[in-house]
Amino acid sequence: MIAVSFLTELFAFLAVLSGSTLLVLIYLDNRKVRIDDGIAKFRRHIDALSPEARRNSVHFNNPDDRRE
Structure with a gap:
C-alpha cells in the first residue's frame, strides 16, 4: 500500500514538473x-x-x- 502511494506521488510530481517545464519552454520560445x-x-x-x-x-x- 505504501509503495502504491509512493508511486502515485512520484508520477504526480513528475507530471507537475513536466508541465511547468513545458510552460517555461513555450514562454521562452514566444519571447524570442x-x-x-x-x-x-x-x-x-x-x-x-x-x-x-x-x-x-x-x-x-x-x-x-x-x-x-
Missing part, C-alpha cells in the same frame, strides 16, 4: 525575436523616411542602381 520581426521593423523604418532619404537608402543597397 524572429527574423520576420526584424524585416517588418526595417520596412516600417524605410516607409517612415522621406522620399529623398528613401531614395538614397535604396540606391545604396541596390548594386544594379549604383553609378560611379
Whole structure:
C-alpha cells in the first residue's frame, strides 16, 4: 500500500514538473525575436523616411542602381 502511494506521488510530481517545464519552454520560445520581426521593423523604418532619404537608402543597397 505504501509503495502504491509512493508511486502515485512520484508520477504526480513528475507530471507537475513536466508541465511547468513545458510552460517555461513555450514562454521562452514566444519571447524570442524572429527574423520576420526584424524585416517588418526595417520596412516600417524605410516607409517612415522621406522620399529623398528613401531614395538614397535604396540606391545604396541596390548594386544594379549604383553609378560611379
